[in-house]
């Protein structure tokens with residue numbers, strides 16, 4: 034195992050815990066160390082490795098003046114091989130009862146057999162029972178002079194404060210990306226093989242900051258002979274990238290990434306679960322939860338933070354809902370990419386229409402959010418997975434879709450004659466452009482409208498936000514143009530119905546969405562946006578009024 038083979042044997046080999054090491058070495062060099070230590074931190078952050086080095090230094094026969102164990106004397110050798118009688122590692126998960134701790138208390142009293150100090154490393158100490166904690170506390174209150182305890186845990190808050198307060202506490206963090214890559218590179222060099230730096234980066238990203246996971250993955254790559262994509266498939270980086278495309282309303286980017294993942298043989302269902310985890314982390318970060326509790330690398334934490342600033346709480350909730358809806362669909366979908374493609378389209382399409390209106394009529398509002406949507410989409414032909422769909426499943430899907438007009442009825446996605454909101458959204462730009470030659474003013478009026486829903490019988494409901502616009506558009510000659518052009522674009526017979534939307538909320542949110550700097554809009558900010566919008570609308574109003 035690489036993890037044990039390349040376990041650091043001296044403090045200087047320990048990467049990513051510099052501050053802790055410095056403090057420990059200083060106290061060892063001065064001979065002023067404590068009798069109980071409390072090491073907390075996520076899995077694979079170096080707690081037990083540091084505990085063993087501490088045990089080594091305490092028993093080293095030739096301790097350096099800087100507190101570094103020599104790694105050569107008989108004690109160091111025995112500890113390295115794991116057969117030093119006075120260093121005991123206890124897994125609290127399997128020795129959690131009162132009898133285990135009573136037994137320990139009896140043994141603690143005995144003099145050390147081999148070395149200067151008896152060192153008890155209790156791993157996952159939070160697993161102890163209440164009675165066992167009480168027994169341990171008695172020992173910690175009056176520890177024999179020749180005994181040192183190191184309590185390690187991934188869940189410090191589950192350990193009673195009475196225990197923690199008796200210990201010197203050290204908080205371990207997940208290592209940074211650079212540190213981990215450096216660590217893996219050392220192993221690669223010693224194994225005398227070649228692994229691309231980029232692949233090391235992917236391993237580090239997939240292991241989410243844990244040394245042990247990263248080293249195990251590297252071992253599978255080098256010794257197991259797996260390729261990097263066999264090993265990782267879709268990684269956390271991809272899920273972060275996908276979420277970023279969603280936030281940027283970059284539908285093309287989403288589709289391309291889905292296609293890449295599909296081509297590489299990654300499980301899209303597992304990938305969707307990764308995305309849920311990523312969104313959850315964004316939710317935690319935006320709620321002010323710190324780096325330690327989000328349990329990720331520093332670099333990834335920064336990326337999550339940047340994304341959280343661009344995402345409104347309501348949009349975050351919508352995305353989480355959409356993913357949770359999409360997950361059970363993977364088992365039923367005739368095309369494995371479809372649940373994710375549908376999710377991206379459902380989220381992005383309605384949002385990327387409203388800002389068009391803002392962009393056209395409000396040139397002052399930055400529109401960098403939309404710059405990516407013009408990217409070309411490439412989709413390779415994909416064969417449907419052969420999975421017969423029972424009639425019952427379709428019925429279930431139909432009945433659930435019927436209740437929510439915003440929801441896209443995806444059982445009708447196979448190019449039949451039905452008009453769906455998704456279809457209208459997709460063709461909206463083309464529709465607007467084809468209206469222009471018929472009537473410029475009408476095209477301008479439509480800029481402040483958006484498709485709201487599709488009803489039975491090919492009726493498309495358009496939402497307008499100003500009474501004046503609504504009245505103008507509803508004039509028979511205009512309706513005639515619109516229905517003719519929309520039928521032409523959708524290649525289906527359509528009827529258009531125009532309704533007045535709620536302008537106090539809808540357009541203002543679009544402004545806030547386009548302007549990524551206005552992320553935490555207070556009600557006052559929103560009110561200002563509404564007023565700005567109304568002002569601009571009055572300008573359009575006047576212009577159009579003159580035209581008619």
Ligand SMILES: [Zn+2]
Nearest residue numbers: 093103106109
């Ligand atoms: Zn030594």
